[in-house]
Amino acid sequence: MTGSPSRLRGPLWFRLTTRHLLAHRLQTFLMVAGVALGVAVVISIDIANQSAERAFTMSTQAVTGRATHEITGGSDGVPVSAYAELRRQGIRSIAPVIERLVIPTSGRPLTLLGMDPFAEAPFRPYLESLGPQSSILDDLLTVPGAALLAPDTAAELGVAVGEAFELDIDANRRRLVLVGTPTPARESHRRALTGLVLTDISTAQELTAQPTRFDRVDVLLPSGDETERQRIATLLAPGLSIAAVGAEAGPVREMIQAFQTNLYALSLLALIVGMFLIFNTMTFAVVQRTELIGTLRALGVTRSEIFRGVCAEAAVVGLVGTTIGVVLGISLGRGSVDMVTQTVNDLFYALTVRSVAIPPMSIVKGVVLGLIATVATAAFPAREAAAAQPRTALSRSAMEETAGDLVTRSAAVGGALLLVGTALLLIPSRDLWLAFGGLFAVIVGLAFFAPVATRWLMGACAKPMGRLWGALGAAAPRDVTRSLSRTSTAIAALMLAVSVAIGLRIMIGSFRTTVAVWLDTTLRGDVYLSGKTLGGTAATTPLEEGVLAYLRDLDGVDRVDLVRSTSIDTARGPVQASASSRPYFDDLRLYKELAVDAADVPARLAKGDILVSEPLATRLGLSAGVDRLSLSTVRGERAARIVGVYYDYASTQGQVLLDRSLYSVEFDDDAVTGAALILDDAARSAAVSDRVARELAPIQTLRVRPNRELRREVFEVFDQAFAITRALVILATGVATLGVLSALLALQLERRRDYGMLRALGVTGRQAARHVFMQTGLLGGSATLLAIPTGVLLAVLLIYVINRRAFGWTLHMQLAADPFVAAFALAAIAAAAAALLPAWRMWNSRAAELLR
């Protein structure tokens, strides 16, 4: 080497790095794979979330369009006469709407949107061009049942223009005629039409049998036009009100955001696991080159040059890994979009749009995160490499001599993180990100205790293992301790993944049990009847009188309990309400708070007191026995006393529970939306359910289900909701497996000569392979042991902090064995998978090769 090192350092380091990376392909692959997987998970979740968010916005826009305000009149809707009066007064930026979830004979639910094409232009821009189908409007206005569908929706229903098709609207089978398949010029407008059944407002009135009213009237006001809003408000008949759009969508949107935040946070966990992997492999890459680094330092290369060199190397690895991660993430994202939108659909809102678009911001986020994470993680080993003295760096074991430092320092960092995390969690707030910040700090903080815990565990293992497998057995834990900087990061990575698996499983299991208990206390009927609706939302379609009469005369029925689900106005805004003829109030398990004796509850309700569900109590800050909720009854405002707060997992917005006979008087509403049959012989529920469904079909299209089926459906929705969570756990474990593999390879490569010596001394390939498995077993076992308390802690935080903040639900924590068994299996599989390649190498190794 001649001339100035500084002139050579750029190309020199590049050449050395390239050569190193190429010579150690497996290591390089692991580093790249670690980054790629982490980035892929973050991007795929982000894509899924963004798509769900866009779908939500477009679904709401498809029906609310650009409306800024809407005029509503509670469950009665808006009378046609009130709309006419507004138009007579020259208020023209208003459009009547009828909007219903409707169900085709097969396939997913659609949204019926009844609108007046002449009032629409400013509201729903996607209606602007209905394509070159000039007779569409004539037919839309004049053909009874005329509807428009997007071409893809028409294809889904298998209906062509001019053909009739059937939909269940408000539980009545109705016949519609497809008169056109508009294809707006703009892609976004085309997407907005997907899943909509567009009809003229008059047709929608006929289909929903409400000749004198609309569901609502959309209003478009220039932003901040308070005068016009006031003018409209004063023109409105009593019972009608104008409110900004979004007020109603608010709680739903909040829920979806909470759900997405949960997912997002979990995807970050995968990235953190990935960061451990990067740290591990980068450290190893540095350790392997201690001689080279020592030589370079001796030749006059400065510390900062070494530091920058290692960082640059990490950046290259990060760049390649990130690029692969982006590609991988996009394809994973396509799959997860389905899972996320399905869940949002089931739990919160009927999304009419389900297309995948790749938001550029998701990619940018993933790239930035991948690069920063790689370089930031590599900064630690880079600093270590730079800190080495020229002479000591030449000594091969110099790096590991700092292991003692490592244990102390990482324990200190862990302790600090634990403190920060706890402090964050103690801040009284409903902010989700704050909670997740705290949760991350605590969990990652615990991971930083991996080195100290590993050293302790290995010390404890050395003796028994020596007794069992002799010198080689005793050597295994010592080897782990000797390479602590790498083994402990591998353990930490695996521990994180396994603890996330344990924590999520406990949380999901507890959730499931809680819901099961709750169903026991609330689902007491044998057969349930309601109008058709989507999974999570309550049916608000009234049952026809004929149905009720039929039920009254049905044989073998002990009792019929009736319920009216609707929305009522309160001083705190519209609230979902359930007016029940005979609620089951006697089970104490139902209540979170109760201000009176459980036995007295029915009597109190009959007198006008109410119960509120936990999410509503949380949302509005209500307590039993203390607060009142003012209800807008037909007789005026009435402040009802809240006697209890009950658990409810059916709605995230919360609801009020009232006595039905009192409700029908106070709200002038006799309608019934659901019925529960209590049979003389519960064993006959399936047969009775079939019979009722068959015999009621000519009167009204209803969902009739026996208790068992209803429960099954609830759990179907439930499992669907957590499908993506499980997928995330598997991904995180995959990353951790790579971590263990890389740690093992590192140990092996580092000990090449030692192994060679052993083989030369007569140790068989089989024994050497067993040694590898022992080491793996130690890594996997330690990770699992550490993961158990961490996982339980994670579950506690998820159940008592995250879920409460996100959804307002209290879950009862259940500690069952299966999460732990599953976690152990997961760790064992990961460790075994990681050990296969190194063990196979050992088995086939020759002493001479290893010693060379």
Add this chain to the structure above:
Amino acid sequence: MNGFYARLASRGCHAGGATLIALFSICAAACSGGDKSTPAAVPHTAPERIGFTYARIDRPLSFPRDYGSHPDYQTEWWYYTGNLEGPSGRHFGYQLTFFRRALKPPAEVAERTVPTAANDIFMGHLALTDVDRGEQYAFERFGRGADPVAGVRSAPHAIWLDDWRVEATDSGSRQLTAGDGPVKINLELRPTKGPIAHGVAGYSRKGPDPEKASHYYSFPRLQTIGTIEVGGSTHAVRGASWMDHEFTSSGLAEDQIGWDWFSIQLDNDVDLMLFHLRTDSGEVDPYSSGSLITADGAVETLDRDRFEIATSGSWLSPRTGAAYPAEWRIRIPDRAIDLQVRPHIPDQELALSFSYWEGAVEVEGSYGSNAVTGNGYAELTGYARSMKGAF
């Protein structure tokens, strides 16, 4: 106007110049017959379809019945125009028009169960010419011909589209109220003549086929008083208005491309209605005609060969590129009437869903041996060539 509404209002238009009424009605026949670029779906709405009633010579007008709507006929319009002056002599022209178009012939209208179901589409045009400022304002709106939005009543007569209204008052006048943007009109119109029937007892023939005709009557002179609000200031105004009501189920003949129509109110209390139907060969169609209404309300029908309309100069629309005549000389030789007609301002083109020129005009000339002056309205259709075949 976006495609959706233009299409719904227009559908079959138009070979020979996309004009308001062409689009909306009369010429739909010509469209379906003549224009190769017309969409295939047009025959669906062509008035030849069986079911609508055609104008007939043996159907006399009858009031108040015929003030109202005629659902048997596909197209119908009520046209109010007028020249008004403020206290300081500030001159205004206004136009308020309601068009009705039936979607299906009565026999094909399905039984519907809700009052919002509509078989008619209404279109409204409101225009105000502020002569002193040299500006014209024009507004357009559409509505379903159903309960909450738009409708017509025979007696007491009323037409409405949202808050644009014409309503008969107890005293026999008609109250007009309409507004949009910076413009608002509120006028009371008291008829001094009429209703008078054009053509043969209101049967106004427009082509060689006897079905190419409309039923047509006017209130040629309505004394008008009221207020006009424009740009924040309100003007008390008075003057004279003209009202036309026409209903038909047929369009222009195949070779007709548009028309020049005039309503003129002279200071000797004589009123004139004249129209030239123009053909694609640049000639004046023999079925062009007019009416001369004397001070006492007597009507004399003027056949094509009894009057001349000579144009001079032209005004080029910067919006549509259409070249409209800039001035006319109208002569009725056997009455020794010779009138020079000039727009109050050149640009009175209504560039709405479709473009046409409809504006206030001033008139001076001789009537027999006397000098006369007057005001009026002119409607020029089929000039906006850029619209040709646009649909």
